[in-house]
Amino acid sequence: MASTKSFKDLIVWQKARDLAVIIYKLTEGFPQSELYGLTNQMRRAAISISSNIAEGYHRFHDKEKQQFLAIAFGSGSEIESQIEVAKKLFPKLNYQEAESLLLEIMKILNTFLTKNK
Numbered sequence: 001m002a003s004t005k006s007f008k009d010l011i012v013w014q015k016a017r018d019l020a021v022i023i024y025k026l027t028e029g030f031p032q033s034e035l036y037g038l039t040n041q042m043r044r045a046a047i048s049i050s051s052n053i054a055e056g057y058h059r060f061h062d063k064e065k066q067q068f069l070a071i072a073f074g075s076g077s078e079i080e081s082q083i084e085v086a087k088k089l090f091p092k093l094n095y096q097e098a099e100s101l102l103l104e105i106m107k108i109l110n111t112f113l114t115k116n117k
Contacts, residue, residue, distance in 0.1 A: 012105060013053045015104055019101045019102060023046035026042075026086075030090060042079060042083075052069070056069050070113060073109045
């Protein structure tokens with residue numbers, strides 16, 4: 001990760017940022033009654049991915065970087081689970097864009113996590 005000037009240069013961070021925007025737009029289609037439930041949970045998990053990638057980028061020790069990437073990966077797993085719940089509750093919404101981008105992010109994070117052990 002050190003060859004870039006900023007975490008904003010990282011493709012995985014850019015994709016995570018885009019996923020957060022997609023999740024915000026997607027959850028706008030949820031009923032108002034979900035504002036403090038699933039909507040809030042999904043938005044927080046989506047923001048957590050890009051935030052932890054950014055924080056990990058600025059850590060000095062590899063073990064710390066790995067820890068923040070692992071947290072980002074965990075937040076991605078949360079989103080994956082939450083999308084499955086949302087699909088059951090609100091099946092008329094289109095989840096394809098969020099699911100495919102999440103899959104890309106998870107593959108990249110998994111590569112970072114397994115390569116740098």
